[in-house]
Amino acid sequence: QKEVEQDPGPLSVPEGAIVSLNCTYSNSAFQYFMWYRQYSRKGPELLMYTYSSGNKEDGRFTAQVDKSSKYISLFIRDSQPSDSATYLCAFRGTTSGTYKYIFGTGTRLKVLA
Amino acid sequence: NAGVTQTPKFQVLKTGQSMTLQCAQDMNHNSMYWYRQDPGMGLRLIYYSASEGTTDKGEVPNGYNVSRLNKREFSLRLESAAPSQTSVYFCASSFSGTVNEKLFFGSGTQLSVL
Numbered sequence: 695q696k697e698v699e700q701d702p703g704p705l706s707v708p709e710g711a712i713v714s715l716n717c718t719y720s721n722s723a724f725q726y727f728m729w730y731r732q733y734s735r736k737g738p739e740l741l742m743y744t745y746s747s748g749n750k751e752d753g754r755f756t757a758q759v760d761k762s763s764k765y766i767s768l769f770i771r772d773s774q775p776s777d778s779a780t781y782l783c784a785f786r787g788t789t790s791g792t793y794k795y796i797f798g799t800g801t802r803l804k805v806l807a
Numbered sequence: 808n809a810g811v812t813q814t815p816k817f818q819v820l821k822t823g824q825s826m827t828l829q830c831a832q833d834m835n836h837n838s839m840y841w842y843r844q845d846p847g848m849g850l851r852l853i854y855y856s857a858s859e860g861t862t863d864k865g866e867v868p869n870g871y872n873v874s875r876l877n878k879r880e881f882s883l884r885l886e887s888a889a890p891s892q893t894s895v896y897f898c899a900s901s902f903s904g905t906v907n908e909k910l911f912f913g914s915g916t917q918l919s920v921l
Contacts, residue, residue, distance in 0.1 A: 702847070728909075737811075737897055737912035738850075782850070786908070795840075795910055799849040 697721050700783055700798030709807050713770040717783035717798045720764060724787035724796070727759050729768045732780045732800065741781075742768060773805045809833055811913035813898050819919045820888045828883040828916050830898030838903040839881035840865075840910070841873060843894040850897065856881055857903060888920045 700717045707713055715729075726745045730738035742757035744750045750757045758767040770777055783798040811832045820826055832839065840855040852865030856875040870892060872884045881900075885892060898913040 698849075726908075730912075735915070735917075737914045740909055740911065743909060784910075794852070797850040799847060 695720055697796050698783065698785065698798045701801055702799055704802040704804055706804045706806060707773055709773060709775060709805055711773050711805075713768075713773050713777070713803060713805075715768040715770075715781050715783075715801050715803070717766050718764055719766070719785055719796075721785070721787060721796070722764070724785040726786040727757070727766050728784040728786070729755075729757055729766075730782040730784055730797075732782060734779075738782055770803075773803075775805050775807045777805050778803060811898055811900055811911055813896075813913035813916055815916060816914070817917045819921065820885075821921055822889060824888050825884065825886050826888065827885075828896055828898075828918075829880070830882065830913060831880045832898075832900040832911075833879065834900060834902070834911065835878070836900035836902045836911075837878070838901045839875065840899040840901075841871075841881070841883045842897045842899060843867065843892075844897060844915075845894050853883065853896075888918075890920045892918065893920045894918060 698719050729742040731741045732738040744757050747759050747761045754771045756769040780800040780802045782800045785796045814829045837858050841853040842850045844850050851867050853871050854865050854873040856862045859878045862873050874882045896916045899910050901908050901910045
């Protein structure tokens, strides 16, 4: 079983739609939960960061963590064409005694004008 | 602040050639990382340096070497490039050991090995 599972998409939505992006994970040692946005031919940029279960909101973006179900989500409200990118979930914690980051494979999002 | 700067942005090599990818950060971070990104595989850690003077293997270190030249700079060397090393390479840095540690990436190097 992979440590992190993320649907690759692509996910196409009309402008203004609410977008839901999801990841599941299997490692209970993950302590920190992140979402990165990656535009084509660019490096990933940190979008959301949280370490507790529940919701964290930043503008149009909401990160949700459910540690009991090992499930994290990113919601984008009023989606814009400029949100078209690949979204990577990421986790930080200890695996086999080693402190590390683990990334999902990314979900490609297209917001249609 | 420039953040994490990588050079070159693009490179084409022939099998067996060598090259060094350069990375520098100006955020006074102690930890630096090299990742490769391949379609369907996500970001995979090649090597990392937890602090100046130390380096450790990541998930996919074979065929690569690294040097932590000083606190700011961390280079990745391919001694004898192979087609399997065709990928996009990202350098990253963080201020590790803090609760709010966050990972910042450079803009990447697109490498093709023919």
